[in-house]
Amino acid sequence: MSIEVRNIRKTFGSFEVLRDVSLRVEDGELFALLGPSGSGKTSLLRIIAGLEYPDSGTIHFNEEDATKAAARERQVGFVFQHYALFRHMTVFENIAFGLRVRPRETRPNEHTIREKVGKLLKLIQLTPLGDRFPSQLSGGQRQRVALARALAVEPRVLLLDEPFGALDARVRKELRRWLRNLHDELHVASVFVTHDQEEALEVADRVAIMQHGRIEQTGAPAEVYDSPANAFVYGFLGDMTLFNGEFVRPHDIEISRDTGPGPTAVFATVNFIGDAGGLVRIEVRREDTGEEIQAEITRERYRELALRVGDYVSIAARHSRVFSS
Amino acid sequence: MQLHFKRPGILPGFWPAYCYSVLYLTLIVLIPLSAVFLKTATAGWTKIWHTISSPRVVAAYEVSFGASLAAALASVVIGFVIAWALERYEFPGKSIVDALVDIPFALPTAVAGISLTSLYAPSGWLGRYLEPLGIKVAFAPLGITVALVFIGLPFVVRSVQPVLEDADHEVEEAASSLGAGRWQVFWRVLFPAFRPALLTGFALAFARGLGEYGSVVFISGNLPMKTEIAPLLIIAKLEEYDYAGAAAIATAMLVASFLMLLLINIVQGRSRRFMETKLS
Numbered sequence: 001m002s003i004e005v006r007n008i009r010k011t012f013g014s015f016e017v018l019r020d021v022s023l024r025v026e027d028g029e030l031f032a033l034l035g036p037s038g039s040g041k042t043s044l045l046r047i048i049a050g051l052e053y054p055d056s057g058t059i060h061f062n063e064e065d066a067t068k069a070a071a072r073e074r075q076v077g078f079v080f081q082h083y084a085l086f087r088h089m090t091v092f093e094n095i096a097f098g099l100r101v102r103p104r105e106t107r108p109n110e111h112t113i114r115e116k117v118g119k120l121l122k123l124i125q126l127t128p129l130g131d132r133f134p135s136q137l138s139g140g141q142r143q144r145v146a147l148a149r150a151l152a153v154e155p156r157v158l159l160l161d162e163p164f165g166a167l168d169a170r171v172r173k174e175l176r177r178w179l180r181n182l183h184d185e186l187h188v189a190s191v192f193v194t195h196d197q198e199e200a201l202e203v204a205d206r207v208a209i210m211q212h213g214r215i216e217q218t219g220a221p222a223e224v225y226d227s228p229a230n231a232f233v234y235g236f237l238g239d240m241t242l243f244n245g246e247f248v249r250p251h252d253i254e255i256s257r258d259t260g261p262g263p264t265a266v267f268a269t270v271n272f273i274g275d276a277g278g279l280v281r282i283e284v285r286r287e288d289t290g291e292e293i294q295a296e297i298t299r300e301r302y303r304e305l306a307l308r309v310g311d312y313v314s315i316a317a318r319h320s321r322v323f324s325s
Numbered sequence: 326m327q328l329h330f331k332r333p334g335i336l337p338g339f340w341p342a343y344c345y346s347v348l349y350l351t352l353i354v355l356i357p358l359s360a361v362f363l364k365t366a367t368a369g370w371t372k373i374w375h376t377i378s379s380p381r382v383v384a385a386y387e388v389s390f391g392a393s394l395a396a397a398l399a400s401v402v403i404g405f406v407i408a409w410a411l412e413r414y415e416f417p418g419k420s421i422v423d424a425l426v427d428i429p430f431a432l433p434t435a436v437a438g439i440s441l442t443s444l445y446a447p448s449g450w451l452g453r454y455l456e457p458l459g460i461k462v463a464f465a466p467l468g469i470t471v472a473l474v475f476i477g478l479p480f481v482v483r484s485v486q487p488v489l490e491d492a493d494h495e496v497e498e499a500a501s502s503l504g505a506g507r508w509q510v511f512w513r514v515l516f517p518a519f520r521p522a523l524l525t526g527f528a529l530a531f532a533r534g535l536g537e538y539g540s541v542v543f544i545s546g547n548l549p550m551k552t553e554i555a556p557l558l559i560i561a562k563l564e565e566y567d568y569a570g571a572a573a574i575a576t577a578m579l580v581a582s583f584l585m586l587l588l589i590n591i592v593q594g595r596s597r598r599f600m601e602t603k604l605s
Binding site for chain 2: 088
């Protein structure tokens with residue numbers, strides 16, 4: 001089912017959280033809302049879920065206006081950053097909740113519920129833990145239970161608010177790959193909110209980058225990364241440094257020992273070297289302007305150059321960008 | 326004999342805390358209570374049995390336990406509504422209402438008893454309207470219950486309030502996005518989280534009601550076999566210098582209330598099983 005958001009505005013008190021936001025998520029798409037905190041991404045997600053109402057604008061599910069529908073009528077699955085599991089219920093009962101609260105006419109019988117919850121437990125690889133309480137699970141396990149609980153009601157859309165935000169780095173990476181595979185299997189339109197650009201670019205089919213309650217750019221990960229619409233998007237999607245008044249990615253700064261004079265040569269001294277990691281981070285200070293510039297070079301190149309703090313080098317930019325403000 | 330303690334863990338101060346608790350309980354609770362038992366024992370079994378099984382005493386136990394139970398149940402319902410209103414809604418005068426909740430703690434109970442009696446007596450402000458309807462409050466078991474609700478209410482409100490305050494709003498949102506209606510959210514999601522606190526409030530209000538004397542003696546009318554409470558009979562025995570008899574009545578009450586509180590504690594322990602955070 002497709003989701004369409006048209007001209008949504010929302011204020012909390014005097015603070016404008018969303019300023020005329022429109023976007024469309026196609027059926028079966030995995031869509032990321034990416035932005036720094038306070039950009040309005042979570043508010044937008046909550047409005048789609050019906051947990052918050054917009055001041056103006058409309059929400060459409062499959063072209064059908066759902067703006068006024070209550071959360072319980074929208075058939076959306078919502079996954080919270082802090083899981084929001086029912087802690088007095090077992091894992092099994094948590095997952096079964098959405099089925100048990102259905103009106104009598106549409107409520108499945110006990111046998112069907114058991115079968116369905118059993119399948120979901122298998123899907124989240126927690127079959128043996130069905131009768132545990134949430135407090136007896138790890139963070140990653142809890143989030144998987146929350147996801148299964150949301151999926152149990154066969155939602156028309158799945159909404160995830162910073163689903164991996166409370167987990168440690170390794171579990172995050174595991175879980176987001178798992179989410180991607182799960183999505184490919186289920187193919188339900190999903191929107192997830194994150195402030196982690198790596199997560200958004202790795203997992204999503206399309207990304208919307210938000211700032212100050214506005215969408216700055218929407219597109220496929222490669223598209224927004226390669227042709228960012230403005231300096232904010234460029235800076236948010238990766239590290240950047242200023243060179244000759246233009247934006248450059250640190251890995252596009254070239255460092256060489258060749259300090260002979262030339263028309264475009266820029267000379268600098270090495271200030272700092274961070275050599276733990278796949279790329280070596282070098283900070284240099286320009287001789288002429290005193291500006292500090294960040295660079296990233298491969299370990300191989302680093303060894304070749306045999307750089308030390310205080311060394312005199314020349315620098316150049318392979319690619320750079322200018323944005324009209 | 327060897328005593329086994331749960332391993333106290335790395336937090337310091339286990340032994341001082343443990344010794345202090347035992348010392349305190351001994352001085353303030355155990356010694357006075359054992360005096361009651363010792364005094365009872367001086368009477369001999371037949372006299373004890375005779376005292377506590379006399380119809381007047383049995384009737385007083387019935388009044389005491391019946392009214393305390395009814396009052397504790399009423400306090401749980403009313404107290405929960407008050408706590409809910411205080412935590413969930415903003416309304417003018419909220420902080421005044423919040424402060425008023427504690428008044429029964431501070432007010433001398435006799436004052437409460439006299440005020441309630443003058444309100445609910447057949448000629449009182451409220452009593453005169455209730456009398457024609459056939460509702461007798463003052464000088465009837467209902468009056469005792471009313472007085473005990475007054476006394477017990479703050480215990481319930483104050484035990485439930487912090488739990489309501491801590492309640493995670495997202496859990497309600499999760500439930501409603503899963504299709505649950507308002508009542509289902511309340512009964513299936515919120516209420517189970519409040520249950521342990523409600524039980525605590527119930528136990529406190531109930532225990533306080535059993536021991537309450539000051540407010541009840543004014544409103545109950547103290548009719549033998551009808552509205553006499555057990556603490557009143559204890560005082561009566563004391564005034565007759567029948568110390569062993571008074572102690573016997575007290576002992577029977579103590580044992581009964583201890584068993585009830587123990588039961589409540591067990592139920593409560595079960596209802597908060599899910600809070601155990603042990604990773605196994």
